[in-house]
Amino acid sequence: MLLPLFLALLVCSVTAEDKDGVLPRLNDKEAVEAFIDSAEVVILGFLEGEESRGYKELEEAAKRSDSVPAAICTVKEVWADYGLPSDAITLFRKVLYTADNHQENLIVAEAHKLDADGLVHFINTNEIRYITEYNQVTAVGLFNSEVKTHLLLFANRGSKEFTELKQRLEALAPEFTGKLLFVLINGAVKSNSKALDYFGLKSKELPRIGIYDGDSDMKWLLPEGEITTERVREFSESFLRGDLKEVKQAGEVPKTEL
Template sequence: MTTRSLLLLALLSLCSVWADDEALVNDEGKGGEAEGKSEEREKKFERPLPPKDESRTVRLLNNVTSAKDFINGAQVTVIGFIKDLESIDAEAFNEVVRTVRNLPFAVTYNVAVWEKYNITKNTISLFKKFDEPRADYQFEDGGLASNLTPILQFLRHNEMHLVTEYNHMDASQIFGSRIPYHLLLLVSKKSEKYQPLLKKFKAVAPEFKGKVIFILVDTDLKGNNRVISYFNVKEVDLPVICLFYVLTESVDVIKATEVTPESIRKFCNDFMKSNEKSTEPPPKPPSEEL
């Protein structure tokens, strides 16, 4: 990767939060609706974390109340609806938990909980308090264990906001998603154009989920001046929309003053089509390269 790509990665990224580690499952909501599964059956989930990681837990949900409490407890939560905790899919789910360190996880085989959330087959559900409230990843018996890449991509893509505001908290998500197309709206949040532009920008984002990351860059923040400079944008040109392709370092910029959802859609599709011949994988997050 060239110096120019590394520069943008450094500007928009922090260390990745995806790492290998152990996970702990606590038994939640025993009683009323619990089905009396044996301790031996659930034992493989009980793997203590180091003291500093006590908040990293995977909860075993045994009733609807504990499931509701878990979902309401964070902005983004993940529940594995897995029929058999002795299955290879349960082992695979635990591997996902070890890998995805930034999300809270729970697991349940409880019939009442499955019925409450209209689950009919093995499913990993991601719940959010913003944008789309829920996304489901269904799999057949043995399907999760056969390949973890699809579920990891599913979680990375669906945990994000439709429009991710660039800051030091969310920067790791941008490149941790491994999505190579980044569409940036550079605009002052104090501008009267901000809300109308954001509405148009956000309206198109669902169509490109998993393909293009939509990023808001507040040009009022001094720390974002480096991003503006990277795209050779002058203050007089703002607001603008910039599209960047990580693999080839291709960049295109359009004025945002007269854009519509249709023109943003066309801008993305045309740019992606012009770069579709590049088949190299996206780069790793900077923490793994620098």
């Protein structure tokens, strides 16, 4: 349903001079609001025009981060509505911690170095989604988030269950907004072996579901069996009720007397 809306907005909001490869231009607050609402994560340049510092860099970064829609707004009256006194490149992501869109600003005048690589890093670090794939870049945003508990899907990319389970959790995640962050850990990637080891898992044992609570540094696994929406929901709710505190932790090695 969002795609037709988004295409209609571009028809109404992009200037006649725009050509392929040029970032869409949003000309009023209504167009900006609709653009922000059109996707889970968007990047928006509040810039004076195509010659502004940051425009070419944003255009290049947008090509390299093609899963994140990008546009610009040159109307300074609109900038004030987002608390921006000067040129900025801003990432908006949908509700994770509060009832509002989260806004992450990169003020152009305050950036000592502004290049496409840095903007790609800015986007990747801050684009925490309803289900975020764990890697060295997204780890920064995940562990700096206000929500310290992660619902983890351990699955091997390329397996027959991977896509279906990811979609299932993406649909479930909004129910736990502000309570749990849903995180995908690809067990087929060697760099994620430590995360599997931490939960006492091997790649061949996946897929599995776990919960990590950053406040208590405790972790649990959903018992083996079919990973259904109902089981994951109840597992998540059991954590929120405090029931898991009495359950054996994942990867826990029984203590032996010396």
